[in-house]
Amino acid sequence: MTKKDFDFTKAYEEIEEINEWFQKEEIDLEEALSKYERGMELIEKCKERLKKSKNKFEEIKEKYEASEEEDSS
Amino acid sequence: MDAYSKKFAKKLKPFLDDRVFTVSEFIDFVNGLLKPLKICEVVVKGEIGEDIYINDKKGWAILNLIDEDGARLGCFAASYVIDRMGVDPEPGLEVKVSGYPEVRKNKGRFSFQVNRISLVGEGDLKKQFEILKKRLKEEGYFDPEKKQKISRFPEYIGLITSKGSDAEKDFITHLKNYGFRVLSYPSRVEGETAIDDIVAGIETFNKNFPELEAIVITRGGGSWESLQAFNSQEVVKKVFSSKIPIISGIGHENDLTLLDLVADERVSTPTDAGKFLSETWQEGEKLILESEKSLSVATGRLIRQVEKRFTEHAHFFRRKIERNFRMKEKGLEHLFSSLTDKIKNRINEFYSLEGEVKLHGYKIRNELKNNSEKVEQLNKNLKTSKIRWEKAIKNKLSEEEKKLNLSNPELKLTQGYSITKKKGEILKSVSDLSEGDLIETKLADGVAESRVEKDD
Numbered sequence A: 001m002t003k004k005d006f007d008f009t010k011a012y013e014e015i016e017e018i019n020e021w022f023q024k025e026e027i028d029l030e031e032a033l034s035k036y037e038r039g040m041e042l043i044e045k046c047k048e049r050l051k052k053s054k055n056k057f058e059e060i061k062e063k064y065e066a067s068e069e070e071d072s073s
Numbered sequence B: 001m002d003a004y005s006k007k008f009a010k011k012l013k014p015f016l017d018d019r020v021f022t023v024s025e026f027i028d029f030v031n032g033l034l035k036p037l038k039i040c041e042v043v044v045k046g047e048i049g050e051d052i053y054i055n056d057k058k059g060w061a062i063l064n065l066i067d068e069d070g071a072r073l074g075c076f077a078a079s080y081v082i083d084r085m086g087v088d089p090e091p092g093l094e095v096k097v098s099g100y101p102e103v104r105k106n107k108g109r110f111s112f113q114v115n116r117i118s119l120v121g122e123g124d125l126k127k128q129f130e131i132l133k134k135r136l137k138e139e140g141y142f143d144p145e146k147k148q149k150i151s152r153f154p155e156y157i158g159l160i161t162s163k164g165s166d167a168e169k170d171f172i173t174h175l176k177n178y179g180f181r182v183l184s185y186p187s188r189v190e191g192e193t194a195i196d197d198i199v200a201g202i203e204t205f206n207k208n209f210p211e212l213e214a215i216v217i218t219r220g221g222g223s224w225e226s227l228q229a230f231n232s233q234e235v236v237k238k239v240f241s242s243k244i245p246i247i248s249g250i251g252h253e254n255d256l257t258l259l260d261l262v263a264d265e266r267v268s269t270p271t272d273a274g275k276f277l278s279e280t281w282q283e284g285e286k287l288i289l290e291s292e293k294s295l296s297v298a299t300g301r302l303i304r305q306v307e308k309r310f311t312e313h314a315h316f317f318r319r320k321i322e323r324n325f326r327m328k329e330k331g332l333e334h335l336f337s338s339l340t341d342k343i344k345n346r347i348n349e350f351y352s353l354e355g356e357v358k359l360h361g362y363k364i365r366n367e368l369k370n371n372s373e374k375v376e377q378l379n380k381n382l383k384t385s386k387i388r389w390e391k392a393i394k395n396k397l398s399e400e401e402k403k404l405n406l407s408n409p410e411l412k413l414t415q416g417y418s419i420t421k422k423k424g425e426i427l428k429s430v431s432d433l434s435e436g437d438l439i440e441t442k443l444a445d446g447v448a449e450s451r452v453e454k455d456d
Helices: A008-021 A029-051 A061-072 B002-016 B023-040 B079-085 B122-138 B166-174 B193-208 B225-231 B233-241 B258-262 B270-406 B409-414
Strands: A056-059 B042-048 B053-055 B060-066 B072-078 B094-104 B109-119 B156-161 B181-186 B214-219 B246-250 B265-267 B419-422 B438-443 B446-451
Touching: A008 A029, A008 B270, A029 B270, B023 B094, B060 B079, B072 B079, B072 B094, B079 B109, B079 B233, B109 B122, B122 B225, B122 B233, B122 B258, B156 B166, B156 B193, B166 B214, B166 B270, B181 B193, B193 B214, B193 B225, B193 B233, B214 B225, B214 B270, B225 B233, B225 B246, B225 B258, B233 B258, B246 B258, B246 B270, B265 B270
Parallel strands: A056 B181, B072 B109, B156 B181, B156 B214, B214 B246, B246 B265
Antiparallel strands: B042 B060, B042 B094, B053 B060, B060 B072, B094 B109, B419 B438, B438 B446
16 A cells, blocks of 8 residues: 555646647647547546546544554563 | 542542652652653643743743633743744733643753644634744745646655545546546645644655655645644745645635745645646546647648659759750750751852852853854864865975985986995095005996005
């Protein structure tokens, strides 16, 4: 429950950048196609992340208080 | 209380029988008796008395708590405890002190060791609040530029709230299922003791879970007094020093708590805290779905644009080529027409020459025709003349022949004449003859040779 396996924020920001890029007036077709592919790939990943989205709860106080006491004794 | 004392005394009696303490032993014994109060912590309410002694150098202060009955409790507090109170202690100020009693061994005085002082009474609380707020503001604790940014899509969250409370339920209920991982640190949220829990919670999260993306500190609404933990200087300073961004969600009606001011983000209630965290995810989900469409649309549009541009270019080039062709064609036409003109001119010249030639030919033919008649005439004349001339000439000739025939020497020979030659030369005198010369004499019917015998 520590490291993220997929950085949603990063992917999302890249999608935003791609969207913004497409707002430009002059667009290179080849670049557009590669950006489109990249965008779609990220969108798929984000959708996948949104799918498996049940929240998890864990209570920690006792565990840590106990360990702190052990430390001090 | 009396019953408890009697029971306790019964237990103590065997220990105290025939026992004599030294002073030191006795004070230690009494402090030992007081120890349960130290473990539990006691809160005493009173008014600050006249004599206040603050030793800044050594970092402590002595003050008295008094009440209407004239009772007096000597209190000993470290400077930081006074400092945390947020206002300077003044006589007449109504306060609550929490701590424990003990007998000061060196002074032999009963004293209350103060861990925390806080004001009592709404008026004083407000006053304390305003003073503390002003001071913390001046010290930069509420500076907007010092606030930490919360990740746009936080999923790993620390929660500090009362276990099993409505606040906890509301927060969890409104936290939509976006795969949040919530670490809960149960805490008291009311009264002075809440301060310790909140501070410990922030510390534990920072120490053991530094990868948390936000810590939510939340509780439901309550009276001004009940929210004092969230107005404490300790909580403010701990929140300020937290490396993990902090979201406050304290239910209240009017003024913001100091926690609200120092927090990196603040919302009004536990429900709002859950919604706040879910909202960005909801927006994100929406944008992802929209992006999926808009990217396809944009790409499609782009392809159509390129197609259109391509067609335009094709048209443009075709037009250009056609124009070039037309220009070349025109050039050729010019060339042709000038050539044609030239040829025409030549032909015309030729025709005019031909005309002239024809005209001259006609003249010549006429001339020839005219002249041939003349020639014919001449011919005729010539023929006539010829015949005449032939006759004349014939006549003349026969006349001349006759004349010639008469003068022919050969003819003389027949008449008896002869011709003598010496060495081919005709002899005309005898002087040309010498004795012995051979001479030829031609007669009419032949030649006779003779030799000169005598010369006279």
